[in-house]
Amino acid sequence: MGASLLDFCFLKCAFLPPMAHDTTEIYVRDLSEDAAADWLQGVFEGLEQVQEAPIVTYEGRYDGEAVPVQITEQVKNGPYTSIWFNAPRLPWESIRECARAAHDALGAEVLCYLNQPKEPWRMLRMEAGEMERVDERTLEDF
16 A cells, blocks of 8 residues: 555655655656566665665665665655655756656656746656646646
């Protein structure tokens, strides 16, 4: 059973070590934890699971630095899996590049927030090879 958004936020904030200042989060439609971990194996060196509960956490290395990655299936009880990278340095220059890389590798729809303080509901959606801006409030299953 998927975690509610409130449970998800509580667990992320209450039971985990302090997070890096810069984090990146993407949401991938209909992705299992195993499929996410398989993709991450090709992205990071030495990826291994370091925590099973309350939130599944993996850790790999990029450019000599540790990169914790949290994977949460069925975010908001919907079809999306959150992949949250807790490190300031990642293999991608931007969240858009991360979303495109995930979409290309996994062949699935990917959503991410655009970090626009004046429009916090704006998201980027990668689907069928195309990138578009969407309004989170209009997404029926997110």
